[in-house]
Amino acid sequence: xxxxxxxxxxxxxxxxxxxxxGDDTSAVDRVVELDSRLRTVGTERDNIRSEINGLSKxxxxxxxxxxxxxxxxxxxxxxxxxxREKLLSEEAEVLxxxxxxxxxxxxxxxxxxxxxxxxxxxxxxxxxxxxxxxxADHQKVPHWEVGExxxxxxxxxxxxxxxxxxxMYRGAGAHLLSALITYxxxxxxxxxxxxxxxxxxxxxxxxxxxxxxxxxxxxxxxxRDDLWxxxxxxxxxxxxxxxxxxxxxxxxxxxxxxxxCYRREAGSAGRDTRGLLRVHEFxxxxxxxxxxxxxxxxxxxxxLERAENAIRDLGLAHRVLDLxxxxxxxxxxxxxxxxxxxxxxxxxxxxSSVSWCTTYQARRANIRFRREGEKGTDFVHSLNGSGLAxxxxxxxxxxxxxxxxxxxxxxxxxxxxxxxxxxxxAPS
RNA sequence: GGAGACGUGGCCGAGCCAGGUUGAAGGCGCUUCCCUGCUAAGGAAGUAACGUCGUAAGGCGUUCGUGGGUUCAAAUCCCACCGUCUCCGCCA
Numbered sequence: 001x002x003x004x005x006x007x008x009x010x011x012x013x014x015x016x017x018x019x020x021x022g023d024d025t026s027a028v029d030r031v032v033e034l035d036s037r038l039r040t041v042g043t044e045r046d047n048i049r050s051e052i053n054g055l056s057k058x059x060x061x062x063x064x065x066x067x068x069x070x071x072x073x074x075x076x077x078x079x080x081x082x083x084r085e086k087l088l089s090e091e092a093e094v095l096x097x098x099x100x101x102x103x104x105x106x107x108x109x110x111x112x113x114x115x116x117x118x119x120x121x122x123x124x125x126x127x128x129x130x131x132x133x134x135x136a137d138h139q140k141v142p143h144w145e146v147g148e149x150x151x152x153x154x155x156x157x158x159x160x161x162x163x164x165x166x167x168m169y170r171g172a173g174a175h176l177l178s179a180l181i182t183y184x185x186x187x188x189x190x191x192x193x194x195x196x197x198x199x200x201x202x203x204x205x206x207x208x209x210x211x212x213x214x215x216x217x218x219x220x221x222x223x224r225d226d227l228w229x230x231x232x233x234x235x236x237x238x239x240x241x242x243x244x245x246x247x248x249x250x251x252x253x254x255x256x257x258x259x260x261c262y263r264r265e266a267g268s269a270g271r272d273t274r275g276l277l278r279v280h281e282f283x284x285x286x287x288x289x290x291x292x293x294x295x296x297x298x299x300x301x302x303x304l305e306r307a308e309n310a311i312r313d314l315g316l317a318h319r320v321l322d323l324x325x326x327x328x329x330x331x332x333x334x335x336x337x338x339x340x341x342x343x344x345x346x347x348x349x350x351x352s353s354v355s356w357c358t359t360y361q362a363r364r365a366n367i368r369f370r371r372e373g374e375k376g377t378d379f380v381h382s383l384n385g386s387g388l389a390x391x392x393x394x395x396x397x398x399x400x401x402x403x404x405x406x407x408x409x410x411x412x413x414x415x416x417x418x419x420x421x422x423x424x425x426a427p428s
Numbered sequence: 429g430g431a432g433a434c435g436u437g438g439c440c441g442a443g444c445c446a447g448g449u450u451g452a453a454g455g456c457g458c459u460u461c462c463c464u465g466c467u468a469a470g471g472a473a474g475u476a477a478c479g480u481c482g483u484a485a486g487g488c489g490u491u492c493g494u495g496g497g498u499u500c501a502a503a504u505c506c507c508a509c510c511g512u513c514u515c516c517g518c519c520a
Contacts, residue, residue: 039479039480039481042479042480042489043480043481043488043489045489046479046480046481046488046489046490047488047489049488049489049490050487050488050489052500052501053488053489053501055500055501056448056499056500056501057448057449057501058500059448059500059501060447060448060449060500060501061448061449063448064448064449071500072500074500075499075500075501076500077500078500078501079499079500081500082499082500245438245477368477376477376478377477377478
C-alpha cells in the first residue's frame, strides 16, 4: 500500500498517480478525510489514556501509603475516563479499519517514467528480437495440435479429470517441461538462492503481495482451512521475511523458486482457452529480490536481463514491452513484459512480467531494513519477474521448432537437460 | 487428532503463583568515550520498534506470540486462537 503520509502532504500527487492508471480518484479523498478524523479521535484517546495512566499510578502509590480513601476517589474518576476512552477507542478502530481498507484497494503509484496510457495498446515496444518475416507452413501449426500429434500434450484427459483449462504433459512433453524448469533455475543459480516454498498459504500472506483483498475471485480458496493456492511464487517469497527488519548488508537479497501457480482466471472465461494459452495450473520459475531503493533500478534491469537471456538463448522470437500505467499490475510501479511469438497460435504470448514494486508490498507485509549506523528503519523495495513461465515457453518451442516432417527439434541449450535428446520424433 | 510443557527486547534470560515507582533485573552483543605502543583485559555512558503532536529538543500513546475479557491499573489473572517442543495416535 501507499504511504499514508503522502495523502496528508500531497494528495494531488496521489490522485495524479491513481488517475494515470485510470482508477477512481475519489478513494484518495476518502482516505484523506478518514485519516484526518482518525488523528483527531486518536489524539483525544491518547490524552485520556495518559490521564488514566497517571491516575492509576497515583492509586498504586496511595494504596502503598495506606490512603485507601483518597485512592477510591481517584479510581472513580479513572473509571469515568475509562468509559470515554472505550468509546473513542472503538471509534478510532473503526476509522483505522476504514483507512486500511481503502489503502489496500489503491494500487501502487506508477513510476514517473512509466509510459502513459490505460490499455495494453499503449504499451511501448522496447525491442523485438529474432522475429522472422515469414514462418514456414510447418511452423504454423498451433501447439495443441502438435502436442496431440506427437502424444506430448493431453488436454482432453486433463479436462476429464480437472475440467477445462487444465493441461497434462506426457512423455517427451513432460520431459521438456521439467527440462525447462531446471534450465530456468540453473541459469540463475550463480546469484539467486533457490527456495521451495509452500504453495498453499494464509490470507495474510496473500494480502502482502496485493493479491487480496482486491483479486479474491482470481484465487483458489480452500475454505475448510482458510488457505489459498498461490497464483505465483511471488506470494510466499514476499512473505519470506514479512514482519522482519533486515540488515542493509543482507541486501540485495536474491531468491528464486519453482512452483506450480494456480489461477481461477475468473475474468477470462472463454478467452484464450486453447491449449496452453491460459491454464489454471502451471509451472513457473520466479526470480525475486528485496533491495534498497538505491539498488532497485539496477536490480530491475538485472532481472529483466536474466529473464530475456533465458528466452533469447532458447532461440525464440520475442519482444520486450514497457507497460503503460493502466496495464501495470496493482503492486508494480514499473513493469516490463517479455512476450514470445508463437507462429502456430499466431500470437504473442506473455512469458515474463518483471515488476518493480517499490515499497508497496513491503508496507503491506511490513518488511524493513536498517541502514548501517542509522536509527530507525526504512521499507525495502521488492522486485519480481518470471524467470520462465513454462507452458507458454513450451508452446513457443513446440511451434517454432516444428520441422517439415512434423518432428520438433530440441533447442540446443535444452538438450543437456533432456539427456542429449535432439528432437521429439514425428509419429511413424 | 489426544496429553503435557512453553512463547518476554538484537540474542540469552529473570519477572507471572501473591496485578501497581517494570519498557521490563542480570548477562551477552553492539556504539561512543577513558585507559593502553597495538591487541586483549579493565573503567564510564549509551543501546527497541511503531503511531501521533512538535522546526527541534522533547511530550504523549501502543507493543512482553495474536485477539478478546476482568480491573482504577495486566508481561503478571481469565478465555479463545496461533506457534514451538516432548509423548501418544495416524501417515507419504
